[in-house]
Amino acid sequence: MVSRVIPVDPFDLVIFGGTGDLARRKILPALFRRYCAGQMPEGSQIIGAARSDMDDAAFKKLVKDALAEFNPGPKPDADQLKGFLAALHYVKVDAMGTDGWKELAGKMREGKVRAFYFSVAPSLFGALAERLHGNGMVDPDTRIVVEKPFGRDLETAKALNTSLAAHFDESQIYRIDHYLGKETVQNLMAIRFGNMLFEPLWNSQYVDHIQITVAETVGVQGRGEYYDRSGAMRDMVQNHLMQLLCLIAMEPPAKFDPDAVRDEKLKVIRALDPVEPGDIVRGQYKADGERTGYLEDVNDPQSKTESFVAMKVHVSNWRWAGTPFYLRTGKRMKARASEIAVVFKETPHSIFDEDAGRHRNTLSIRLQPNEGIDLDVTIKEPGPGGMRLVDVPLDMTFSEALGPEAEVVTDAYERLIMDVIRGNQTLFMRGDEVEAAWAWTDPIINGWEARGDRPASYDSGSAGPEDSLAMMHQDGRRWREIRS
Missing domain, CATH: 3.40.50.720 (NAD(P)-binding Rossmann-like Domain)
Structure with a gap:
């Protein structure tokens, strides 16, 4: 192709x-x-x-x-x-x-x-x-x-926007987030709004929960001074994960127009509930014998900055009432992977016996390293011996389905720079969107700083702190396995 x-x-x-x-x-x-x-x-x-x-x-x-x-x-x-x-x-x-x-x-x-x-x-x-x-x-x-970073809190974000607005119109300012330039992120909008198959199911009636994971295998070496002033919440959640959440949760825009899309993303941010302390887990990776730990990498044995954060988030609107969004991101984890997983509810009634098991359809959108989309569909396991059900992925890896050219054109910076030249702001953040994200993020950070919370330690090469697993287990759910 x-x-x-x-x-x-x-x-x-x-x-x-x-x-x-x-x-x-x-x-x-x-x-x-x-x-x-x-x-x-x-x-x-x-x-x-x-x-x-x-x-x-x-x-x-x-x-x-x-x-x-x-x-x-x-x-x-x-x-x-x-x-x-x-x-x-x-x-x-x-x-x-x-x-x-x-x-x-x-x-x-x-x-x-x-x-x-x-x-x-x-x-x-x-x-x-x-x-x-x-x-x-x-x-x-x-x-x-x-x-980025577009400020480190709401006050500095407002000051930054004001200084730029003194000399440029908002239509001339392109706040770049390379995650939005990824082929699969844009395909998320195509899947939602270009297919009758998914959009009718894209709500709390059919979706049990949504997971957004951005995991990295590297630590913060070489960026320790910057990262220790920032942490995973400011460095990743406030921008990258927030943008993915908005694209997953937003209402259909009237048209594929920069301001129409960004208006709907802004509504999602403004609909986010405050996050309770019990719905947040923070962590710092430990040394593993071969590699140093976070405290050594930032040269501060008393640091309370997180290299991992997981949280349960609720979007209080008609579409998503009661459906939790689970976000997690971390350094020095078991694999490098970015994924959005839409986990649908079980069928309301199973006609099969207990041996068949209970199954759920899951739509997973892989952002890296191998961009593509999987849809887990439940089928009968081949062979004799009764009705045993098994989940089988319908896989669309772009490089396989669309040919080798698909790998060449998916670099985010290529696309975003050309969008700047064309004057297309659809994949760039607007000033009020940035400020709304900080307005939601600041109370979360201020809360754990006021409480003096210290991040839990987790093993390098793991899936993060045990408390993040417990947060899911208490809801009767579990994190998807992190795979590259």
């Missing part, structure tokens, strides 16, 4: 922090793949902007090395690499001063989409926005892209 590439018009893209880790690992390789796919047209230019003292040639060398190290797949084609590097430029810019801004402004062209990617610390967002505006680089076709 050949992917259909929708071209865009030539554009100017400036990457602030263009020599940094995110640019080298994600942004520049994503742009190169779009160039190779024919989606980055001739006449486009990519400008790296940073404090480093280098010229165009040095920046191109840096990008070439980054593509060799971080671009997956075969070695880049020489001609394609040459063409991509020809579109690159570099400007040394002082984000907090005046150096380099006139030179950068001189590279902007009239009549082109201008996108400025803020691949820098959030503390620089306001200064960059002010200097872009003050140096005449903002017009109706200008967009800015900002990475």
Whole structure:
């Protein structure tokens, strides 16, 4: 199956922090793949902007090395690499001063989409926005892209939104969450709203509960200082898991339009109940003989920051009344996996005897590492010996069903950057959405800080603290096994 590439018009893209880790690992390789796919047209230019003292040639060398190290797949084609590097430029810019801004402004062209990617610390967002505006680089076709964290609480999120709004309209601000660019996340909307099979069942009458899991095998080494100020709640739940919850729980929008979709997501966040302390489990991974534990990784033996959090959440609206959502995320777990599992209720009456067992249909959406969708369907186990039931998955692994091209086009950053150039905000968070998420999150964090709760220890390579299993067991449920 050949992917259909929708071209865009030539554009100017400036990457602030263009020599940094995110640019080298994600942004520049994503742009190169779009160039190779024919989606980055001739006449486009990519400008790296940073404090480093280098010229165009040095920046191109840096990008070439980054593509060799971080671009997956075969070695880049020489001609394609040459063409991509020809579109690159570099400007040394002082984000907090005046150096380099006139030179950068001189590279902007009239009549082109201008996108400025803020691949820098959030503390620089306001200064960059002010200097872009003050140096005449903002017009109706200008967009800015900002990475998380979007604040660390409601107060700082509001301040950040205010500083950006002073120079840009909300329609020009793209708050990027790479989870929303994943092929399977978007397919979730296609499954729900493009198939008569599921939408009538997508409510508390038929759904027993929903699980959202984002598990990582790595620890926080190298990010210890940042992570210990953040924790799993701020780093993952407030943004990534919250967005997945919204897409699962939201009402059908009137149309597939940026504001229509984001309006429905906002309604979900505002319908979330406060979470009781007994419905939250926090944890820190322990050393396992070969690897250090969380406290060693953050160099603070008294740290109360969580590397794991699990919670039961309720959406108080007509559709989901009485249906719990179980969220969990953690570091140093048994497998790297991200999954949404919609667990349907048992049949109201079984015509089979006890030996057949009780069974439930489960729709599981795998976000990583192998994107795809499973639907567990109950059938008769083959062979003689009576009516024995067994659950069999109807599997759709994208790379198998759609061909190898499906793996090439699913990178989140590729899709999201091209959406910025097209001016499509559907997969980006709106300011009021971010603030609503923090308004729900803050009381949870403030609660455990006020109580002085200490996270429970859990074994590295496990499914998390035992208390998280008990939280499910007391409801007569269990977590799905974490599998890569």
